[in-house]
Amino acid sequence: MPSENKNESSPSLSGNLLLASPAMRDANFARCVVFMAAHNAKDGAFGYILNRPLEQRVADLLPDQDLGALGEVPVFMGGPVATDKLAFAALQWNKRRRTLRCQTHLSVADALHALSLGHDVRGFVGYSGWSGGQLENELELRSWITTSARPLVLTVEKPAKMWGAILEDMGPIYKVMAGMPEDVGLN
Numbered sequence: 001m002p003s004e005n006k007n008e009s010s011p012s013l014s015g016n017l018l019l020a021s022p023a024m025r026d027a028n029f030a031r032c033v034v035f036m037a038a039h040n041a042k043d044g045a046f047g048y049i050l051n052r053p054l055e056q057r058v059a060d061l062l063p064d065q066d067l068g069a070l071g072e073v074p075v076f077m078g079g080p081v082a083t084d085k086l087a088f089a090a091l092q093w094n095k096r097r098r099t100l101r102c103q104t105h106l107s108v109a110d111a112l113h114a115l116s117l118g119h120d121v122r123g124f125v126g127y128s129g130w131s132g133g134q135l136e137n138e139l140e141l142r143s144w145i146t147t148s149a150r151p152l153v154l155t156v157e158k159p160a161k162m163w164g165a166i167l168e169d170m171g172p173i174y175k176v177m178a179g180m181p182e183d184v185g186l187n
Contacts, residue, residue, distance in 0.1 A: 010136055013039040015099055017153070018047070019145040019163060022180045028080040031163045031182065034128050035091075035149065037104050045130040048089060048102075048122075050153050051162035052077040058123045061086055069115050070108060076159070078124030090114035090121045093151045100149035120154050145174070 018034040020026075032049045039045035059071030070088075078087065088111040090103045106114060106121075115121050130138070138144055145167075152169055156162045167178035 010041045013045065013135075013146060015102075015149060017050075017147050017149050017166065019147065019166060021143055021145055022177050024143055029128075033153065033162050033166060034079070035100065035102055035153070037089075037102050039135065041136050042132050044132045045128075045135045046104075047128045048078040048104075048124050049076065049128055051159045053159045054125065058086070061123070061125075065108070067108065068112060070112050070121070073111070073115070073121050073123055075123040075125060078126045079128030081127050081129045083126035085126065087124045087127065088121060089124060090119040091154060092119045093154055098148075100151075100153065145177075 013036045016036050018036060020029045020032050022031075024030050029049075031051075033051045034047040034049050036045060036047040038047075054075045054077055056075045057071060058073045058075060059067055061075060062071075073088075075086070077083075087104065088106040088108070090106060090111065092101045092103075093099075094101055103110075103114065103119075111121050135144075139146070147166065147170060150166065150169065152166055153162060156165050164178040167174040
């Protein structure tokens with residue numbers, strides 16, 4: 001069967017997480033956790049890296065705007081595409097369905113409203129994107145580990161530790177991966 005046909009029939013990863021495999025050599029994605037906001041094999045994929053905090057708040061990037069509570073929202077590196085743009089997303093865990101909902105491309109007013117509803121609002125500089133079939137090829141090369149979203153992405157104390165925490169939560173084999181040194185050549 002040609003690769004194109006297989007890619008067109010692959011399931012959507014929307015709403016799931018991609019974890020960079022320990023062997024990932026692309027510095028943009030090493031040990032990252034990406035929430036897949038949209039995905040289909042034909043058109044491509046879009047998401048945000050959840051574990052790369054920039055140690056900045058929205059007010060640091062938009063000092064001339066009256067942002068209210070939005071000014072205190074943390075900013076993350078969302079990915080290597082369009083890093084000159086700041087986007088807002090609201091994340092909310094649905095306990096009944098056990099899914100993570102992500103509303104993207106929020107306006108300032110929408111982000112403030114989501115905050116007032118108690119949603120986890122984050123600012124993202126850039127995003128992660130793949131053209132049609134690109135992510136499927138990377139999955140075939142085992143560059144990514146896929147898993148369902150879990151509440152841990154909203155509750156982990158230090159976002160930079162999220163990759164290892166999720167792997168450990170996935171079971172014993174993945175726990176071993178989480179403990180691997182970043183540069184196995186130094187081992």
